Structures are given as C-alpha cells and as structure tokens.
Amino acid sequence: xxxxxxxxxxxxxxxxxxxxxxxxxxxxxxxxxxxxxxxxxxxxxxxxxxxxxxxxxxxxxxxxxxxxxxxxxxxxxxxxxxxxxxxxxxxxxxxxxxxxxxxxxxxxxxxxxxxxxxxxxxxxxxxxxxxxxxxxxxxxxxxxxxxxxxxxxxxxxxxxxxxxxxxxxxxxxxxxxxxxxxxxxxxxxxxxxxxxxxxxxxxxxxxxxxxxxxxxxxxxxxxxxxxxxxxxxxxxxxxxxxxxxxxxxxxxxxxxxxxxxxxxxxxxxxxxxxxxxxxxxxxxxxxxxxxxxxxxxxxxxxxxxxxxxxxxxxxxxxxxxxxxxxxxxxxxxxxxxxxxxxxxxxxxxxxxxxxxxxxxxxxxxxxxxxxxxxxxxxxxxxxxxxxxxxxxxxxxxxxxxxxxxxxxxxxxxxxxxxxxxxxxxxxxxxxxxxxxxxxxxxxxxxxxxxxxxxxxxxxxxxxxxxxxxxxxxxxxxxxxxxxxxxxxxxxxxxxxxxxxxxxx
Amino acid sequence: xxxxxxxxxxxxxxxxxxxxxxxxxxxxxxxxxxxxxxxxxxxxxxxxxxxxxxxxxxxxxxxxxxxxxxxxxxxxxxxxxxxxxxxxxxxxxxxxxxxxxxxxxxxxxxxxxxxxxxxxxxxxxxxxxxxxxxxxxxxxxxxxxxxxxxxxxxxxxxxxxxxxxxxxxxxxxxxxxxxxxxxxxxxxxxxxxxxxxxxxxxxxxxxxxxxxxxxxxxxxxxxxxxxxxxxxxxxxxxxxxxxxxxxxxxxxxxxxxxxxxxxxxxxxxxxxxxxxxxxxxxxxxxxxxxxxxxxxxxxxxxxxxxxxxxxxxxxxxxxxxxxxxxxxxxxxxxxx
Amino acid sequence: xxxxxxxxxxxxxxxxxxxxxxxxxxxxxxxxxxxxxxxxxxxxxxxxxxxxxxxxxxxxxxxxxxxxxxxxxxxxxxxxxxxxxxxxxxxxxxxxxxxxxxxxxxxxxxxxxxxxxxxxxxxxxxxxxxxxxxxxxxxxxxxxxxxxxxxxx
Numbered sequence: 001x002x003x004x005x006x007x008x009x010x011x012x013x014x015x016x017x018x019x020x021x022x023x024x025x026x027x028x029x030x031x032x033x034x035x036x037x038x039x040x041x042x043x044x045x046x047x048x049x050x051x052x053x054x055x056x057x058x059x060x061x062x063x064x065x066x067x068x069x070x071x072x073x074x075x076x077x078x079x080x081x082x083x084x085x086x087x088x089x090x091x092x093x094x095x096x097x098x099x100x101x102x103x104x105x106x107x108x109x110x111x112x113x114x115x116x117x118x119x120x121x122x123x124x125x126x127x128x129x130x131x132x133x134x135x136x137x138x139x140x141x142x143x144x145x146x147x148x149x150x151x152x153x154x155x156x157x158x159x160x161x162x163x164x165x166x167x168x169x170x171x172x173x174x175x176x177x178x179x180x181x182x183x184x185x186x187x188x189x190x191x192x193x194x195x196x197x198x199x200x201x202x203x204x205x206x207x208x209x210x211x212x213x214x215x216x217x218x219x220x221x222x223x224x225x226x227x228x229x230x231x232x233x234x235x236x237x238x239x240x241x242x243x244x245x246x247x248x249x250x251x252x253x254x255x256x257x258x259x260x261x262x263x264x265x266x267x268x269x270x271x272x273x274x275x276x277x278x279x280x281x282x283x284x285x286x287x288x289x290x291x292x293x294x295x296x297x298x299x300x301x302x303x304x305x306x307x308x309x310x311x312x313x314x315x316x317x318x319x320x321x322x323x324x325x326x327x328x329x330x331x332x333x334x335x336x337x338x339x340x341x342x343x344x345x346x347x348x349x350x351x352x353x354x355x356x357x358x359x360x361x362x363x364x365x366x367x368x369x370x371x372x373x374x375x376x377x378x379x380x381x382x383x384x385x386x387x388x389x390x391x392x393x394x395x396x397x398x399x400x401x402x403x404x405x406x407x408x409x410x411x412x413x414x415x416x417x418x419x420x421x422x423x424x425x426x427x428x429x430x431x432x433x434x435x436x437x438x439x440x441x442x443x444x445x446x447x448x449x450x451x452x453x454x455x456x457x458x459x460x461x462x463x464x465x466x467x468x469x470x471x472x473x474x475x476x477x478x479x480x481x482x483x484x485x486x487x488x489x490x491x492x493x494x495x496x497x498x499x500x501x502x503x504x
Numbered sequence: 505x506x507x508x509x510x511x512x513x514x515x516x517x518x519x520x521x522x523x524x525x526x527x528x529x530x531x532x533x534x535x536x537x538x539x540x541x542x543x544x545x546x547x548x549x550x551x552x553x554x555x556x557x558x559x560x561x562x563x564x565x566x567x568x569x570x571x572x573x574x575x576x577x578x579x580x581x582x583x584x585x586x587x588x589x590x591x592x593x594x595x596x597x598x599x600x601x602x603x604x605x606x607x608x609x610x611x612x613x614x615x616x617x618x619x620x621x622x623x624x625x626x627x628x629x630x631x632x633x634x635x636x637x638x639x640x641x642x643x644x645x646x647x648x649x650x651x652x653x654x655x656x657x658x659x660x661x662x663x664x665x666x667x668x669x670x671x672x673x674x675x676x677x678x679x680x681x682x683x684x685x686x687x688x689x690x691x692x693x694x695x696x697x698x699x700x701x702x703x704x705x706x707x708x709x710x711x712x713x714x715x716x717x718x719x720x721x722x723x724x725x726x727x728x729x730x731x732x733x734x735x736x737x738x739x740x741x742x743x744x745x746x747x748x749x750x751x752x753x754x755x756x757x758x759x760x761x762x763x764x765x766x767x768x769x770x771x772x773x774x775x776x777x778x779x780x781x782x783x784x785x786x787x788x789x790x791x792x793x794x795x796x797x798x799x800x801x802x803x804x805x806x807x808x809x810x811x812x813x814x815x816x817x818x819x820x821x822x823x824x825x826x827x828x829x830x831x832x833x834x835x836x837x838x839x840x
Numbered sequence: 841x842x843x844x845x846x847x848x849x850x851x852x853x854x855x856x857x858x859x860x861x862x863x864x865x866x867x868x869x870x871x872x873x874x875x876x877x878x879x880x881x882x883x884x885x886x887x888x889x890x891x892x893x894x895x896x897x898x899x900x901x902x903x904x905x906x907x908x909x910x911x912x913x914x915x916x917x918x919x920x921x922x923x924x925x926x927x928x929x930x931x932x933x934x935x936x937x938x939x940x941x942x943x944x945x946x947x948x949x950x951x952x953x954x955x956x957x958x959x960x961x962x963x964x965x966x967x968x969x970x971x972x973x974x975x976x977x978x979x980x981x982x983x984x985x986x987x988x989x990x991x992x993x
Binding site for chain 2: 043047050051141142143144145185187188189191198199201202270324325326327330333334336337340341343345346347348349350410411412451454455458459460461
C-alpha cells in the first residue's frame with residue numbers, strides 16, 4: 001500500500017529543499033497564536049496567510065499551510081483549558097475536564113496532557129494516512145446519512161445528561177440545546193424560528209453561542225473571585241509540571257488510541273466531522289471508565305480523549321482532500337484553493353500522478369507533529385502566565401477578546417450579540433443548576449442529527465425497514481446497545497458489590 | 505424593519521468614523537477624483553469557493569487597471585442573502601463591487617427566503633462563468649444513460665433515490681425534467697443537501713442513486729462519476745460527451761426549458777450605476793481591461809477560472825432571463 | 841426561604857424553566873405554522889414535546905420541595921450585585937459597540953470591569969483600559985479581514 005519509490009523520492013524532495021523546512025516553525029507559531037484567539041478558527045488563520053503562499057513554490061506553500069493547520073488545531077485547546085473558551089467547536093470536550101483541572105491548579109499538567117495528546121493524535125493520523133490514504137478516504141466516503149445519524153445519536157445519548165443536579169435538568173438542557181441547534185433553514189429547505197432576523201437563516205451562530213454559554217457565563221460567576229487558581233502555591237508556571245503532565249498521556253494508551261481512531265474516521269467525515277469526533281471520543285472514554293463520576297471534574301483522561309480525537313481529525317480530512325479532492329471543512333477548502341492558486345487541481349488524478357508530493361506533504365506533517373511538541377511547550381509555558389493575572393484584569397479583557405473574536409467570524413455585530421444573549425442564558429442556567437455543557441452538546445449535535453436523520457428518512461422514503469440495507473448503521477446501533485448494556489451491567493455489579501460491603 | 509434600522513445606523517456610523525479618519529468622503533465625492541481609495545471586492549461566500557478564488561485571482565490585474573489597491577472581503581451566510589443586503593446598504597461611491605453567483609442566488613433568495621430586494625436591484629458588469637446542472641451517478645451504479653434512469657422512474661418513482669439541493673436551480677431543472685416525462689415528483693425519494701459539496705459527495709459516494717448538482721465541482725473527481733445529462737444548450741467544458749437537455753427534450757417531445765446552474769462574475773447595484781454613471785463607466789472599463797489582459801487570461805486559465813468578456817448587456821440579459829424563468833417556476837421550488 | 845412544612849416555591853427557578861419552556865413552545869408553534877410536513881418536524885416536534893414534559897417535572901419540583909436551602913447572606917447579596925453589574929456592563933458594551941465605536945466602548949467597558957472587580961487605583965483605571973484597547977484594536981485590525989467602526993483610533 002506504500003509506494004516505496006514515491007516515498008523515496010518524497011524524502012529526497014524534502015531533504016533537498018530548505019524552503020520546505022523554513023516555513024514549518026513560523027507556520028506552527030502563527031497557527032498557535034491564531035488558534036488560541038477565541039473565535040479565530042483554523043480556516044481563518046489559514047485564509048489570512050493564504051495570500052503570502054502565492055509567492056512560494058508549491059510544496060513549501062502547502063507545507064506552510066499545513067503547519068498553520070497543525071498549530072491552530074492545538075492552539076484552540078489552550079484557551080479551552082485555561083479559560084473554558086473553546087476556540088473552535090472541535091475543542092468543546094477539552095473544556096469539560098481541562099478547565100476544572102486548571103481551576104484546581106493543575107493547569108500545567110492539563111496543558112502538557114493536551115499538547116502531547118495532540119501531537120500523538122496528529123502523528124497517529126498521518127501514519128494511518130501514509131499507509132492507508134486510499135482505503136481511508138474510501139471508507140470515509142461510505143459514511144452516509146444512516147451511519148452518520150447513528151453516530152450522532154450515539155454521541156447524544158452518551159452525553160445527554162452531562163453533569164448537572166438531576167437527570168431532568170440535564171435532559172431539559174440538552175433538549176433546549178437541540179431546539180436552538182435546529183433554528184434556521186433545515187436541510188430540506190424549511191425555514192423556522194428565525195423571527196425575521198436574516199442573520200438566523202443559517203441557524204444560531206455556533207461559535208459565539210458556544211463561547212457565550214461556556215466561557216462568558218463562567219466569567220460572570222468569577223467576578224467575586226480573585227484568581228483563576230485559588231491557592232497561591234499552585235499558581236506557578238512550571239516547565240517540569242507541563243512535562244510531567246505530558247508524560248501522563250502515556251498512562252492512558254487505550255484512550256489515546258481510541259481517540260485517534262475516532263478522530264481519523266469520524267473526524268474526516270466531510271462537513272461535520274471534527275466537531276463531533278471530540279465529543280464522541282470523550283463520551284466513549286467516559287463510558288468505558290471505571291470512575292465515570294470524576295469526568296467533568298478534572299479527569300486527565302477526558303482531556304486526552306478530546307485532544308487525541310480533534311487533532312487526528314486533521315489527518316483524516318487530509319485523506320479525503322488528497323485522495324478525493326473533497327474539502328471536508330474550511331481548512332481543507334483553503335488547501336484546495338492554495339492548490340488551485342498554484343495551478344494544481346487536487347483530487348484522485350493529482351494523487352496518482354504526484355504520489356511523491358503527497359508523501360512529502362505527509363512526511364513533513366510527521367516532522368510538524370514532532371516540532372509542535374517543542375514549539376507548543378514554549379507556547380503553553382508563556383500562555384499559562386495568565387493564571388497569575390488577577391481576575392479583575394482578566395475578566396474584562398477576556399470578554400473583550402471573546403467579543404472581537406465573535407465579530408471576526410463573519411464581520412458583523414450578529415456575533416457579539418449572540419455572544420451576549422448566550423452568556424446571559426448560560427449564566428442563568430448554570431446558576432439554576434442546569435448543565436450548560438449539555439446545551440452546547442445539543443446545539444452542536446442537534447443540527448447534525450436533524451440533517452442526517454432527515455436524509456435517512458428521505459432515502460428510505462419513510463420506510464423504516466430501509467435501515468436493514470445499511471449494515472454499517474445497524475452495526476453502530478448494535479455496538480451502541482451492547483456497550484450501553486455492558487456499562488449498565490457493570491454499574492449494577494459495582495453497586496451490588498458496594499452494598500455487600502456495606503452489609504458485611 | 506430591522507433591515508432599515510441597520511442601514512441607517514451603519515451609514516451614520518460610517519459617516520461618523522469617516523469624519524475623523526477619512527475627512528468627510530462627501531466633499532471628496534463632489535470633487536470626483538475617482539478612484540482615490542482602495543476598491544473592495546465583496547464575496548458573499550466563504551473562502552475557498554469558486555467566487556472567492558476568482559476574486560482573489562483577478563484582484564492583482566484589476567488593481568493594475570483600476571489604479572488603486574484591490575482587497576477581497578468575504579461575507580457569507582443565508583445563501584448570499586446576508587452579503588446582498590450588506591452590499592445594498594453600502595454608499596454608492598463605487599468603492600465596492602461584488603463577485604457573485606448572481607444567478608441563481610439572487611433570485612432564489614427572493615423566491616425562497618423572502619429577501620426584500622428585487623432581482624433588478626443588481627446590475628451585472630460581466631458574468632464570465634456559467635456552471636450547468638449535471639445529472640450524474642457514481643460509477644458503481646447500474647445506469648449508463650439518462651433514458652435508463654427515466655424508464656426506471658416511470659416504472660416506479662420510488663425505485664431511485666435522488667440527491668439535490670433544496671431551493672436551487674438544480675431542483676428547478678429536476679422538476680422540469682420530471683414534469684416533462686410525467687413523473688410524479690412527490691412520490692420520488694428526493695434527498696436534500698444543503699450545499700453543492702455535500703450533494704456531490706453523496707452522489708460520488710453512492711449514498712444516493714443519482715444526483716442533480718452543478719457540474720464544475722465534479723471536474724477534479726470526474727473519474728468517479730458517470731455524467732448522464734447536462735442542463736445546457738451547448739457543450740459543457742469538461743463534459744463534452746455528455747448529452748444535452750435540449751436534445752433530450754426534443755427527442756422526448758417536451759419543451760426544452762432549463763435554468764443555468766450558476767452565472768458568476770462582477771455585480772454592482774443598479775442604484776450605483778444610475779447615481780454615478782461616470783464612476784460606473786470607470787469601474788466597468790477597469791474590469792473589462794483586467795478581464796482581457798493577456799497575462800490575466802493565462803493566470804486564470806491555469807487556475808481553471810473563466811475569462812470571457814461578455815459585457816454588461818449580454819450578462820444582464822442572461823441574468824434576467826434566468827431570474828424570470830426561476831420566477832415562472834417558483835412553485836416548483838415550494839415544498840409539498 | 842420560608843421555614844416549616846408549608847409549600848415553598850422557588851420563584852427564580854420556576855421563572856427560568858417556564859420562560860425556556862415558553863420559548864420552546866413558541867418555536868414549536870412557529871415551526872408548525874411553516875409546515876406540518878415530517879421533513880420539517882422530524883426532530884423538532886418530539887424534542888419540543890419532551891422539553892414541555894420535562895418542564896412539568898421541573899416546575900413541580902420547584903413548588904413541592906420541602907427542605908430549605910439557607911437564603912443568601914448579606915455578603916452574598918453584595919457578590920450578586922457585582923455579578924449583575926458585570927452582566928449589565930457587558931450588555932451595554934455589546935450594545936454600544938457600533939454606536940460609539942469599538943475603541944471607546946472597549947475602553948469604557950474594561951474600565952468598568954476593573955471597577956466592578958474591585959480595582960480603585962485611579963492610574964490603573966485610566967491607563968490599563970487605554971493601553972489594552974489600543975493593543976486590541978490595532979491587533980484585531982491587522983488580523984480581521986472586516987472593517988469595524990472606531991471613533992478615535
């Protein structure tokens with residue numbers, strides 16, 4: 001499956017070109033900085049540097065852009081951990097445990113974990129890509145509405161009652177999230193809930209809503225606190241603890257590998273992949289864990305699960321872009337635009353005729369993953385300085401940055417307005433004991449579930465038996481039932497064992 | 505209501521901001537030293553699509569002939585409705601021009617999203633790129649010709665699943681074809697995709713049996729699909745072998761009406777053309793010269809972008825014809 | 841807050857859950873007025889109905905709950921006032937962005953935020969917002985491809 005001749009000439013191509021290397025570190029840095037800005041997404045960072053690549057050779061240009069991609073992919077996790085701000089929808093699950101870790105004074109460890117899990121995720125997905133680019137792309141192409149709906153419903157069921165005081169409140173929050181997620185024009189062209197506001201045609205702007213719900217509402221609650229990390233001695237920034245946190249990643253190889261697999265496969269599904277893969281991986285890690293209750297309260301495994309999945313989505317979506325010419329999301333669409341600017345048409349034919357260049361891009365990404373480890377450590381070290389900043393400075397500044405980031409997404413006041421509405425909603429709901437994270441999950445998955453279920457229903461012509469023609473979807477549903485059954489059974493046994501001890 | 509209020513606040517703001525930074529554009533307008541500021545190309549789509557690539561590729565040449573820097577701004581959302589509204593709210597000073605898939609997006613936003621502007625509020629300068637709806641299937645599907653698809657649909661409308669975008673030119677073409685053959689569309693299994701990309705992926709991946717979607721996006725993956733019918737009256741670039749709807753309709757004995765999939769190029773507002781004819785002339789001339797610039801032609805050709813100069817007259821004619829056809833068949837766009 | 845075995849209603853809780861359920865109901869009615877087709881209501885209608893059922897469960901809980909949470913103390917009220925002030929300041933900031941310009945709105949909001957957070961040194965209250973605003977405005981202008989109205993910068 002590996003074309004050795006082409007791999008050889010790819011190595012020669014990279015070794016012989018200094019140009020292919022000098023852009024990697026600047027690219028990673030640009031990506032990290034932009035990705036860490038709330039609201040500035042991976043694709044926006046890439047769009048901003050796109051004009052500069054016009055004057056480069058083809059290979060260095062693509063390597064520069066993929067460096068930005070890799071850097072920005074991790075950059076989004078830094079504010080997720082430190083301030084509960086998911087810079088992009090693919091870092092949502094990172095906030096669930098990363099932020100509680102930071103509040104508990106384990107920000108160094110959390111960032112180290114996130115970094116190492118990300119690097120390994122990128123590396124893992126590109127190794128898969130290197131060996132299996134064609135089969136991976138074919139597999140991703142097979143994920144149709146039935147399969148995607150099954151995956152999304154699985155995610156929703158596992159995350160439906162995330163935290164919160166009671167089950168009814170958890171479900172209520174998730175339901176509200178789903179309803180918000182379906183506002184606007186649905187995939188069949190029905191327009192509802194927009195109240196004649198044209199900005200709502202495409203639905204509620206996801207990123208401002210998410211940042212408002214998770215971060216801004218948190219910041220309001222922190223007004224009476226002096227520092228993000230309460231205890232003085234924990235407020236240090238320590239390279240040693242960052243590295244120690246990174247080493248922790250290796251203690252959870254199963255979570256890491258599962259996250260990478262979910263990321264490479266589901267994350268690669270065009271359009272929606274990366275925003276669901278981190279949630280799914282998180283949900284699975286939580287389900288499989290013996291210590292389920294510690295999730296959401298600062299369990300390192302949660303961070304690993306989320307980060308390994310969102311970073312490995314990069315390799316997956318590169319597979320569909322390189323092998324099929326399908327841009328899975330904004331970032332790969334920009335890569336294809338960069339291809340076009342250099343008079344190269346991406347797609348199967350490019351792949352067949354320029355295998356050496358494709359391999360060179362993949363090999364360069366191996367190097368990028370390794371370099372990210374070093375550049376990222378330095379970046380994380382500097383960024384974590386904000387825990388030392390008194391909150392009275394931090395709160396207004398972060399709110400301003402979040403506002404500007406929301407503006408930057410589409411350049412209109414609709415972003416900041418959404419941010420405010422959802423900040424107030426999030427603040428009210430969290431102070432009344434509703435799990436805000438469930439609203440976010442509903443918001444992200446609601447639209448996806450509706451779209452895919454609707455297409456499945458249309459494909460079946462309203463006939464439920466049609467699902468029998470989609471063995472993969474049935475497989476996913478069976479797996480879901482099985483895994484839920486197993487965990488319920490384990491739970492019962494554990495409880496019974498506890499009762500026995502109590503009795504004895 | 506919200507619309508109008510926004511317009512006022514934006515404009516007062518611009519004036520207020522301009523008062524300090526740009527020293528009252530109104531006085532300069534009177535002196536008519538046009539152009540003396542950078543020109544913005546507004547693209548009502550996200551980065552990376554055809555319009556965006558076209559705008560960015562032609563920008564350096566437009567800059568050369570316009571004599572001022574040219575910047576590209578994206579304002580996606582609401583299937584171009586947000587970008588269109590934003591554009592109409594800008595001052596008619598000739599410092600902003602759109603690169604747009606004017607047909608079908610402007611008429612569609614009016615017909616299906618209740619947009620408050622009219623199709624002839626916009627004025628085409630040049631629409632060099634035409635994209636046509638293509639009926640295609642994945643290579644592993646059992647259809648080799650459009651006739652096979654039609655025959656099977658006639659036997660049982662539910663036997664084939666069809667992928668299409670709702671509220672699109674593709675849907676109008678699908679509806680016209682089915683109407684022509686007397687096939688009941690409400691009994692068909694029509695699967696809707698919110699975008700050409702997803703519809704193409706679904707066709708290519710075989711999620712649906714056949715797809716009706718713009719052909720151009722299929723070019724890079726031509727080997728993986730089988731084109732069955734093109735909704736155009738002349739050969740489509742890249743799909744020269746594909747049968748045309750005009751011939752197909754003639755053979756089957758129904759009217760050969762269809763709508764263009766996409767008509768893309770430079771668009772301004774009618775109001776600007778009427779209010780500042782001199783500035784409009786300068787702008788149109790710069791666009792014409794840039795489009796005809798031999799260096800520009802080679803660059804754009806290399807990126808698979810269209811470079812023909814049709815001019816305002818032909819472009820507006822094509823745009824308005826497609827808009828009125830769309831209006832005529834607007835009930836076909838409505839949901840059951 | 842009333843003690844004893846009587847009925848106790850958590851008005852704040854009840855108001856929030858009712859408002860949200862009311863919005864869900866309004867949304868359902870709006871969607872049904874667009875079309876009754878399955879293609880429109882497939883996910884929306886069942887979800888809205890579940891939300892309304894859960895409203896009944898939660899609202900019942902708000903009324904019946906017998907045990908008493910201790911009411912907020914005086915210090916708590918001061919804290920709450922600060923939170924409310926911050927929410928209001930943020931709202932005013934968003935509302936005024938396009939009216940008085942991003943720069944002035946930003947400087948005022950940062951200053952207000954510092955004050956609410958307990959900063960009282962005049963020099964800090966004046967200098968920090970100015971420096972931060974200048975940095976943020978210039979930085980974002982370089983980054984963001986959209987113009988935003990400013991009054992002074």
